[in-house]
Amino acid sequence: MFGTSGVRGPVGETVTADLALDIGRALVTDGAATVVVGRDARESGEPLRRALSAGITECGGDVIDVGVQSTPTVARSVVDENADAGVVITASHNPAPDNGIKLWAADGRAFGEDANARITDIVERETFDLAAWDALGERSRVDGARERHERAIRESVAIPDDLSVVVDLGNGVGRVTADALHSAGCDVETLNGQRDGRFPGRPSEPTAEKCQTACIIVEATDADLGIVHDGDADRMMAIDDRGRFVSGDTLLALFARREAEDGDRVAVPVDTSLLVADALAEVGADVTYTPVGDAYVAAETANPDVVFGGEPSGAWIWPAQTRCPDGPLAACALAALVSTEGSLAAMVDDLPTYPIRRDSVQTDAKEAVVERVAAIAREGFDDVSTLDGIRVETETGWFLVRASGTEPLVRITAEARDEGDADELFETARELIDRAGDDHSG
Structure with a gap:
């Protein structure tokens, strides 16, 4: 039932309100008394949210609803609200007809294989622990999750106040990036900023092919860099000051070299370029390989000598801040890197390219x-x-x-x-x- 990024697929086929109801029931049956729930901009997320919340409360669990938010905002809210689990209703970078359900542990990282297997077993066997009529759970709405996320980023990153940044939100829910950069004093130009789960501006996945408009605008406006997100803003990719889309392996090498010191390790999936290992060797650090999937990378960051984790697909994890891939945090960290090191294009050109x-x-x-x-x-x-x-x-x-x-x-x-x-x-x-x-x- 669960892949490496939760349940995903076409609405009405793979992903249904019945499934959402049962997953909500299973979460509480598995021991979660309080669950944070949020969703992305897809309209299909609303009936799924209602069904999921009904399943949670039907089994006596309490729902903390944070509304329409980015995935990292919801994951952070699980920790902030001292909840037992979290759920994001999102298909991330998948196309508009899809939706999905991704589960988060109390420490803000994605459910691993064992936890997903327990939920699957409960759903398939229908062994739900339904509550008595007078022991049903409650639902409460919590506002301000996005503002809290922005504040946490600004407290952890020295965001510069003198950069010009183009932010392509892809009609998704990553507004916290533009807000954090603007509040710090950056000159921010947004693209596809209207929240729309049909993704009319461009396909949700932030690839070089799909982000050509943003590349053109960065080059034409002499911006210092460009930021692009997927629909739920757990991914972040970048455009340099020459209007070139920066590869994920290159970004991973730049982030890893910035975060690691002698003796540290950085968690990366097995399909990562040699470029990252070579960049880390320059500072006396090393890579540790994981299976492909941000949940595996996040799990590896639990080791104290793993200071950073990332995937070339655009998922970046700073375990000292959050165990969830956080696109807005990555965007601000990249802006800080550009501010201290200079041109992103120059940094990219300074790295070797391997066939x-x-x-x-x-x-x-x-x-x-x-x-x-x-x-x-x-x-x-x-x-x-x-x-x-x-x-x-x-x-x-x-x-x-x-x-x-x-x-x-x-x-x-x-x-x-x-x-x-x-x-x-x-x-x-x-x-x-x-x-x-x-x-x-x-």
């Missing part, structure tokens, strides 16, 4: 193929990790073979510091998949 190869192989036996690749790889390579798929490290680079979580595909990624080495590693990975496929079909 990377990506492709997919279609198969209806993706798990079996990946399992066989792992067995073959162990026979031929010394440094093999099966944390999430198979990642093989060599002297020249690495390659990764993973089963897609949503499609009948095996994905291949290979990276090296040299073009020829990248090609060779990619072909090695493809040959392993071909051998595994032949073995499986035989």
